[in-house]
Amino acid sequence: MAELTDYNALITSEHSDKPRFMATIAALVQPLVDQMNVLESMPGKFDLDNAVGVQLDDVGLWVGVSRRIRTPLTGIYFSFDIDGLGFGQGIWKGPFDPGTGLTVLDDDTYRLVIRAKIGANHWDGTLEQSVAILNSIFDADTHVFIEDHQDMSMTIGISGKVPSAVFLALLAGGYIPLKPEGVRVNYTIVTTVDGAPMFGFDMAGPYVSGFDVGAWGKPV
Known part of the structure; x- marks a missing residue:
């Protein structure tokens, strides 16, 4: 499962200590992370053993x-x-x-x-x-x-x-x-x-x- 920290960790030290910059990145990236997790969970929702x-x-x-x-x-x-x-x-x-x-x-x-x-x-x-x-x-x-x-x-x-x-x-x-x-x-x-x-x-x-x-x- 994707996490926001997976992408925050890629930010260089020059910017990672800037709270407003990090907050902006989090606001932009978190919806994308959520979408990735939804798409990743879709096959399991249609698995015959688990589907309802x-x-x-x-x-x-x-x-x-x-x-x-x-x-x-x-x-x-x-x-x-x-x-x-x-x-x-x-x-x-x-x-x-x-x-x-x-x-x-x-x-x-x-x-x-x-x-x-x-x-x-x-x-x-x-x-x-x-x-x-x-x-x-x-x-x-x-x-x-x-x-x-x-x-x-x-x-x-x-x-x-x-x-x-x-x-x-x-x-x-x-x-x-x-x-x-x-x-x-x-x-x-x-x-x-x-x-x-x-x-x-x-x-x-x-x-x-x-x-x-x-x-x-x-x-x-």
């Missing part, structure tokens, strides 16, 4: 995804007595959010969507890389896998730590564009037990496991 508000909106515009949702996301507001919408899953309804559903994403959720869009922009079209991109935006304890049905359709499975209700709704609504063109997503299935793999006969792993370990999956 309108700066994050601009990042999304560059990437190609909006904060506003085409169709309201329903069933995502926090509730004590509804499974899947408790602490860490449902989101608080803001004072200006419509009761019919969420239409504007908060900064943290929007940041995840932007990361997914960046991945989609660099995607090579393979299912392998789509899984890698999805895993990069989810929590490390959340495991995403895709089943290709070989009929231009696929199923997305999510095991381990259950993502927030908002992110599940975004994924089910097609706002995370990580599928080949023309391929439809039949189901997005998530484990019913937070932290557990989904149930599958004669299997054992972090994604799918058998009796006593795996949990039933439910469509989002």
Whole structure:
């Protein structure tokens, strides 16, 4: 960060002991120093990890995804007595959010969507890389896998730590564009037990496991 002293130190001894001269230089140079510091801070304001508000909106515009949702996301507001919408899953309804559903994403959720869009922009079209991109935006304890049905359709499975209700709704609504063109997503299935793999006969792993370990999956 630039400081006024960086430039005052360049003044020769012949003039540096003149208070009025130094005050004049300070009055002229300080605004330039302030402008330099503002310009130097601009890249950080638009860094995806730090950007908020309108700066994050601009990042999304560059990437190609909006904060506003085409169709309201329903069933995502926090509730004590509804499974899947408790602490860490449902989101608080803001004072200006419509009761019919969420239409504007908060900064943290929007940041995840932007990361997914960046991945989609660099995607090579393979299912392998789509899984890698999805895993990069989810929590490390959340495991995403895709089943290709070989009929231009696929199923997305999510095991381990259950993502927030908002992110599940975004994924089910097609706002995370990580599928080949023309391929439809039949189901997005998530484990019913937070932290557990989904149930599958004669299997054992972090994604799918058998009796006593795996949990039933439910469509989002």
